[in-house]
Amino acid sequence: MPESDVEVVVIGGGAAGVAAAKRLTDASVRCLLIEARSRLGGRAWTVHDADGHALDLGCGWLHSADRNPWAGVAQKIGFTIDQTPPPWTNRPLETSLSRADHRAFRQAIDGFYERLEEAAKRNPDAPASTLLEPRSRWNPLLEAMSTYISGAELERVSLKDLDNYDNTPVNWRVVEGYGTLISTYGAKLPAMLACPVSAIDHSGRRLKITTRQGAIAADQAIITVPSTILAAERIRFTPTLPDKIEAASGLPLGHDDKLFMSLDGAEEFPISARLFARTDRAATAGYHIRPFGWPVIEAYFGGACAAELEAQGEAAFFDFAVAELVGVLGSDFARRLKPIRVHRWGIDEFARGAYSYAVPGRADRRAVLAQPVDDRLFFAGEACSLHDFSTAHGGYLTGVAAAEGVIAARNRPRPIRNISR
């Protein structure tokens, strides 16, 4: 498409950007997706092991699957949905947590969420750590859960924001990979890849968007880059948008990383087994054994633990996981494991973290971030979602909402500008 024909530029080709560009294209709006990476999908990224199994380094679960638009997309384009209940609904392996302890831990979780619901009705906002019961033996594990859910320990997380998260108990997976689903959905959209945007000038009649491959003019833009990119001003706005930078700074991305390992003799374990390695510290990984029945372990690291391992290098994740697993399953277990793949999202140049949480007192910044500017700059991405933040379907829904906003603005009579000035 000649550059002069572009009506709307969509910046960022993850879940939100792909959904936005698809909605605009379906409405015959001439749009162009501009993506910094050499692939679509963003934090949705599927790679394959030597046996061809699809491993999701980013999002893997269709959370709230019964109302998740990606589930409908998967069905429509012929992907395979696996409805095996997720490991966190299973009882963990008895070797790692006894039945009685598991029951006690579940009660601790229920108590935490009951206190959360009550506390969220009150002002002011507070760190979610204020909801922990003093001296409960389950606090380290609740902290570990927080690092998987929010990417950060409870003291850094707004309790009001945590309470705003809305999900149904239905969680499915895409056998071909969530990342592949999203990139396939976007594959036919007009796009420029490997093309980071560095500046958006919205002072003139048309937007001027500076990219690594030159400047592009457009009427409107949908900006879907992660909140970290906006907060760090990796895209310069002229005139500046201090409210957006302040809002994005209150919605950082936490740390979460997955390590995939191959497992010899995997049949010893039930399919989709769950294992706790430690219950006495927050710095512990969550282990999902035999996802889809494959001879693989998916280890999930969050919060400060993930950040520290990222700083040490990729090999540190495997060393950490082996040490933890050996502690529960015996020293011979180490010989059965081999690392396959890990990705460090915190040092990923175009993500700089995993998914957004609100710091205490900033839960309302999601709405500020999502607010359009002058009917010309629209914002989307998981951090803009009030209730589905941190997810790929939250990204989708904000992308479509921004595209609808663009379409509505294009149909409104425009103010006559005095172009002689």
Ligand SMILES: Cc1cc2nc3c(=O)[nH]c(=O)nc-3n(C[C@H](O)[C@H](O)[C@H](O)COP(=O)(O)OP(=O)(O)OC[C@H]3O[C@@H](n4cnc5c(N)ncnc54)[C@H](O)[C@@H]3O)c2cc1C
């Ligand atoms: C380890 C991990 C596990 C997860 N698990 C789940 C899960 O099970 N279920 C779930 O729903 N979600 C999960 N998520 C979260 C989910 O992946 C994200 O919420 C979602 O993919 C975000 O989509 P987005 O479009 O908002 O942002 P992104 O996917 O980050 O898309 C933004 C795009 O902008 C691009 N970009 C950045 N800077 C520029 C620039 N200057 N110019 C142009 N382009 C730029 C990026 O490359 C990226 O492609 C997980 C994430 C991680 C990291």
